[in-house]
Amino acid sequence: DAKTTQPPSMDCAEGRAANLPCNHSTISGNEYVYWYRQIHSQGPQYIIHGLKNNETNEMASLIITEDRKSSTLILPHATLRDTAVYYCIVYRGGSNYKLTFGKGTLLTVNP
Amino acid sequence: EAQVTQNPRYLITVTGKKLTVTCSQNMNHEYMSWYRQDPGLGLRQIYYSMNVEVTDKGDVPEGYKVSRKEKRNFPLILESPSPNQTSLYFCASSPLGGKGTGELFFGEGSRLTVL
Numbered sequence: 001d002a003k004t005t006q007p008p009s010m011d012c013a014e015g016r017a018a019n020l021p022c023n024h025s026t027i028s029g030n031e032y033v034y035w036y037r038q039i040h041s042q043g044p045q046y047i048i049h050g051l052k053n054n055e056t057n058e059m060a061s062l063i064i065t066e067d068r069k070s071s072t073l074i075l076p077h078a079t080l081r082d083t084a085v086y087y088c089i090v091y092r093g094g095s096n097y098k099l100t101f102g103k104g105t106l107l108t109v110n111p
Numbered sequence: 112e113a114q115v116t117q118n119p120r121y122l123i124t125v126t127g128k129k130l131t132v133t134c135s136q137n138m139n140h141e142y143m144s145w146y147r148q149d150p151g152l153g154l155r156q157i158y159y160s161m162n163v164e165v166t167d168k169g170d171v172p173e174g175y176k177v178s179r180k181e182k183r184n185f186p187l188i189l190e191s192p193s194p195n196q197t198s199l200y201f202c203a204s205s206p207l208g209g210k211g212t213g214e215l216f217f218g219e220g221s222r223l224t225v226l
Contacts (some may be wrong), residue, residue: 019179034213043115043201043217044154053211091213096160098169099213101154 004088009106012082018075020105022088031092033064034099035073037084044087044101047073077107102103113138117202117218124192125226132187132221134202141207142214143185144169146179147198154201160185161207177209199223 005023012018024033034049048055048062050071055062061074075082087104115136124130136143140205144159146169160179174196176188185204188198199222204216 002119032213036215041199043203043219044215046214050215064190078165089213093213097207097213098156098159099142099215103153 001038004090004102006086006088006105008103009108011108011110012075012109013109014077014109018078018082018107018109020073020075020086020088020107021070022073023070023082024051025091026090027068027090028092033062033071034070034089034091035060035062036085036087036089036101037082037101038104039081039084047086049091051095075107078107080111083107083109113216115176115216115218116204117200117221119221120219120220121180121226123224126193127191130189130192130223131178132189132200132202132220132223134185134218135183136185136202136204136216137183138204138206138216140204140216141182142205143179144203144205145175146201146203147171148153148201148220149198156189157200189223192223194225196226197223 002005032049035047040043050062064071085104086105087101118133141162145157146154147156155171158177160166202218202219205215
């Protein structure tokens with residue numbers, strides 16, 4: 001699976017949109033982009049995933065560039081409870097369905 | 112409510128005293144997996160199971176055993192715990208097939224300390 005690069009930390013004001021970038025320049029055509037978050041040592045929580053089209057669900061939106069080399073997770077109205085480590089993962093699937101979690105981005109939402 | 116339940120959530124034990132961390136899911140998922148999380152090392156897969164009686168090693172299986180006798184349960188066994196197994200452990204499950212293969216459902220974690 002391709003590797004990802006994320007900034008180690010970001011800040012966001014409460015009520016504003018949080019835009020979390022991820023670079024995955026070596027992604028291949030059959031690899032998905034997944035986003036998870038982990039709130040202070042709780043179990044990671046699935047947020048959203050996509051292949052090449054933009055995706056939206058009740059939690060967030062995922063924007064994938066046309067060349068698929070980068071993506072942005074958007075939390076439209078960040079709250080204090082969105083403070084967490086956000087992981088961007090490129091995943092193809094395979095024999096053990098293993099997701100490889102990197103270091104992620106610590107998003108701090110400030111009041 | 113759909114969930115993955117781990118027990119115990121917190122445990123302090125001593126070197127060599129066998130222990131089992133249980134994991135149960137109520138979503139009828141085929142796939143289950145164990146991860147450990149350590150500072151600076153991220154989440155690393157210990158073992159996984161594709162279905163009942165089908166288990167395989169992940170990246171860091173040494174010192175651990177698992178079993179999958181029922182679909183809902185996937186216990187992690189430390190036969191002779193050592194201090195380097197002090198960690199935060201997560202169990203996860205997922206349905207197989209289709210677009211759900213990368214969507215893991217995680218438990219709340221079990222913090223284990225081995226003295």
